[in-house]
Amino acid sequence: MSVDRSSTVGTASLEETALALVRGKGILAADESMGTIKKRFDPIGVESTEENRRSYRGMLFEAEGAEEFVSGVILFDETIRQKDSEGTPFPELLAGKGIIPGIKVDKGTKPLAGGEAGEKITEGLDGLRPRLAEYRSLGARFAKLRTVYSIGDDLPSDYCVEANSHVQAYYAALCVEQGIVPIVEPEVLMDGDHSIDGCYDTTLRVLTSVFSRLALYRVPLPQILLKTNMILSGADASERAEVEEVAKRTLECFHEVLPPELPGVVFLSGGQSEEEATAHLNAINRQAGGEAPWHLSFSYGRALQASALEAWRGSAANLSAGQEAYLHRAKLNAAAVHGSYSPEMEG
Numbered sequence: 001m002s003v004d005r006s007s008t009v010g011t012a013s014l015e016e017t018a019l020a021l022v023r024g025k026g027i028l029a030a031d032e033s034m035g036t037i038k039k040r041f042d043p044i045g046v047e048s049t050e051e052n053r054r055s056y057r058g059m060l061f062e063a064e065g066a067e068e069f070v071s072g073v074i075l076f077d078e079t080i081r082q083k084d085s086e087g088t089p090f091p092e093l094l095a096g097k098g099i100i101p102g103i104k105v106d107k108g109t110k111p112l113a114g115g116e117a118g119e120k121i122t123e124g125l126d127g128l129r130p131r132l133a134e135y136r137s138l139g140a141r142f143a144k145l146r147t148v149y150s151i152g153d154d155l156p157s158d159y160c161v162e163a164n165s166h167v168q169a170y171y172a173a174l175c176v177e178q179g180i181v182p183i184v185e186p187e188v189l190m191d192g193d194h195s196i197d198g199c200y201d202t203t204l205r206v207l208t209s210v211f212s213r214l215a216l217y218r219v220p221l222p223q224i225l226l227k228t229n230m231i232l233s234g235a236d237a238s239e240r241a242e243v244e245e246v247a248k249r250t251l252e253c254f255h256e257v258l259p260p261e262l263p264g265v266v267f268l269s270g271g272q273s274e275e276e277a278t279a280h281l282n283a284i285n286r287q288a289g290g291e292a293p294w295h296l297s298f299s300y301g302r303a304l305q306a307s308a309l310e311a312w313r314g315s316a317a318n319l320s321a322g323q324e325a326y327l328h329r330a331k332l333n334a335a336a337v338h339g340s341y342s343p344e345m346e347g
Helices: 014-022 034-044 050-061 090-096 128-137 158-177 196-216 243-257 274-288 302-312 316-337
Strands: 026-030 070-075 100-104 109-111 120-122 142-149 181-188 225-228 264-267 295-300
Touching: 014 070, 014 100, 014 142, 014 181, 014 225, 014 264, 014 295, 026 050, 026 302, 026 316, 034 050, 034 302, 050 090, 050 302, 050 316, 070 090, 070 142, 090 100, 109 142, 120 142, 120 158, 128 158, 142 158, 142 225, 158 181, 158 196, 181 196, 196 225, 196 243, 243 274, 264 274, 274 295, 274 302, 274 316, 295 302, 295 316, 302 316
Parallel strands: 026 070, 026 295, 070 100, 100 142, 142 181, 181 225, 225 264, 264 295
Antiparallel strands: 109 120
């Protein structure tokens, strides 16, 4: 049976949906697993119950005016099935505001069998085809799957890089088959004391492998997006690269490896502070000057939510304050997509 590569998502084709996600706006990653959302709630003294998770994410999704800065939201399996206080399913709520609902489909990382110590493989391909069909019926119009790579002595191994590239490419092929835009997310972790050169070399290796496998698996590039790291020094590096150097090296890496048919890149924040993630994104777009063949946007989790979490602190009385903090960061990052952010806008 042949696959219809021109399948549409709602009233939009996959190409149109991919472009809509990156053209001038960015994505809120609200897809934290149960373990990760607990880590976000613990410092503010909030118990990670289903109702608290629903209330918190509802606060973000209901923020008035978010659609001016946010094009899409990545949901978790629990969240795509939840409703707001008036009984409207979250995907329907978002779509009604002009925000595209998406879904995280990986099942997390596990030790890579036969790999080097510390290497991970992402699970979630088993049963993915019917899960994608269900998620699409629930309103998802794009998906995300994350693979991770550590930098260290002889890490990542070729085996780790190639094994995770297979996961990314086959996941992407299944998404296209099911009429869902795949966001391919290979993340070179910021953990460690490596230099910016180490991050550059590893990211280049990883992206080269991923895009080679995408071509082998016949994934149409105009129908996908890339979510990946910026080229950064390790978090524990003795000398951290400055903002302009990060932007320069990131663009150099992308020009070396990314095909021009790719509609866009949505950066992950990957351990950066809110301010760092915005400043780096702004510098990348300013240096690109609108001449890059891909849109350069964001898909931030913590870098859009840290201030909102602190303002909310689990209290219904703080919903407006939490929304205001979220909207502020969304506005600043949307400005960074256009290269028009400045530190004075932090307020």
